[in-house]
Amino acid sequence: MKRIHLILLALATGLTAILTGIAIGHDKRPAAPIYGVKLPDGYRNWPVIAPAQEAAPLNELRVVVGNPKAMRAYRDNIRPFPDGTVLVKLAWKHTQSPDFAPASIPGAATTVQVMVKDSKRYAATGGWGYGRFIDGQPVDEAQHRTCHACHAARVKDRDYVFTRYAP
Amino acid sequence: MKRIHLILLALATGLTAILTGIAIGHDKRPAAPIYGVKLPDGYRNWPVIAPAQEAAPLNELRVVVGNPKAMRAYRDNIRPFPDGTVLVKLAWKHTQSPDFAPASIPGAATTVQVMVKDSKRYAATGGWGYGRFIDGQPVDEAQHRTCHACHAARVKDRDYVFTRYAP
Numbered sequence: 444m445k446r447i448h449l450i451l452l453a454l455a456t457g458l459t460a461i462l463t464g465i466a467i468g469h470d471k472r473p474a475a476p477i478y479g480v481k482l483p484d485g486y487r488n489w490p491v492i493a494p495a496q497e498a499a500p501l502n503e504l505r506v507v508v509g510n511p512k513a514m515r516a517y518r519d520n521i522r523p524f525p526d527g528t529v530l531v532k533l534a535w536k537h538t539q540s541p542d543f544a545p546a547s548i549p550g551a552a553t554t555v556q557v558m559v560k561d562s563k564r565y566a567a568t569g570g571w572g573y574g575r576f577i578d579g580q581p582v583d584e585a586q587h588r589t590c591h592a593c594h595a596a597r598v599k600d601r602d603y604v605f606t607r608y609a610p
Numbered sequence: 611m612k613r614i615h616l617i618l619l620a621l622a623t624g625l626t627a628i629l630t631g632i633a634i635g636h637d638k639r640p641a642a643p644i645y646g647v648k649l650p651d652g653y654r655n656w657p658v659i660a661p662a663q664e665a666a667p668l669n670e671l672r673v674v675v676g677n678p679k680a681m682r683a684y685r686d687n688i689r690p691f692p693d694g695t696v697l698v699k700l701a702w703k704h705t706q707s708p709d710f711a712p713a714s715i716p717g718a719a720t721t722v723q724v725m726v727k728d729s730k731r732y733a734a735t736g737g738w739g740y741g742r743f744i745d746g747q748p749v750d751e752a753q754h755r756t757c758h759a760c761h762a763a764r765v766k767d768r769d770y771v772f773t774r775y776a777p
Contacts, residue, residue: 487657487658488657488681489657490654490655490656490657491654491658491673491675491700493715493716494661494671494672494673494702494715494716495671495707495713495714495715495716496663496671496704496713496714496715497712497713498712498713498714499712501712504661504662504663505661506658506661506673506776508658514655533658533776535661535776535777537663540662540772542764542765542772543764543772545664545665545666545668546662546663546664546665546772547662547663547665548660548661548662548663548773548774548776549660549661549662549774549776549777551777552776552777597709597710598709605707605709605710605713606715607715607716609673609700609702609715609716609719610702610716610718610719
């Protein structure tokens with residue numbers, strides 16, 4: 444029995460080391476000021492909630508994608524969004540297609556913007572934490588101060604979320 | 611042993627019935643003229659290749675999504691796209707956001723357009739089959755006759771695919 448205990452202890456220690464390694468790995472991702480929001484793993488593979496276009500001066504094409512909790516909430520019309528919902532908006536400069544005159548397409552990537560629902564942690568901002576990233580790095584605190592004020596002023600009645608699901 | 615054989619036979623028969631049911635279910639999906647292309651299962655959950663905007667008269671916002679083979683080919687820069695690649699373009703009318711002046715967003719869904727790579731079946735059209743659907747129903751043969759001619763005229767050197775991966 445002692446030998447089995449030792450083996451189990453060794454396995455548990457190994458597992459702990461691996462999980463700690465993963466956790467430390469995650470912690471290396473830079474966190475947004477104020478909210479501590481990070482770019483979520485794998486978001487580039489998430490399903491589409493909706494595209495959007497933003498006029499000048501930003502002049503961008505955008506796509507908002509959601510994690511499984513977000514997609515379920517949209518499709519089952521669950522509001523407020525449950526804790527754990529994550530929305531990510533990818534944005535690119537809006538440029539003329541070289542191949543087809545009526546079309547315009549993504550140019551250089553600009554920002555990636557994240558909303559994370561955690562009703563306790565972000566109770567002061569309607570349950571949402573915000574992160575805005577350029578090239579994987581969060582922008583400054585002043586920019587992050589603008590996020591919630593705009594959402595609260597315009598779409599408080601939709602749980603602070605602008606984007607509607609595109610059918 | 612005989613009893614086990616009978617049980618296995620019953621299980622196999624049941625499985626056959628289920629698989630046949632699934633196959634028949636699939637066959638009910640309407641097929642595009644010329645190519646026999648159907649709307650693929652689950653495409654609304656596929657990852658984004660890129661958004662696009664189409665000017666008047668169509669005036670649309672669009673997102674092209676891809677199945678796993680498509681995403682791998684884009685990310686690993688594999689051309690020509692392998693057999694089994696499926697690309698789907700979702701399109702919506704492009705309308706003003708009621709919430710935020712500089713933004714425009716999807717209105718009503720218009721078409722869903724599909725490209726399927728099968729180098730043998732579609733050898734006459736560069737290996738691609740095309741399908742264009744409105745409300746789940748394929749449009750007419752005349753419209754389908756226009757697909758490949760346009761792709762061949764403009765993006766033959768990119769394996770007939772307009773959409774580039776948005777980074």
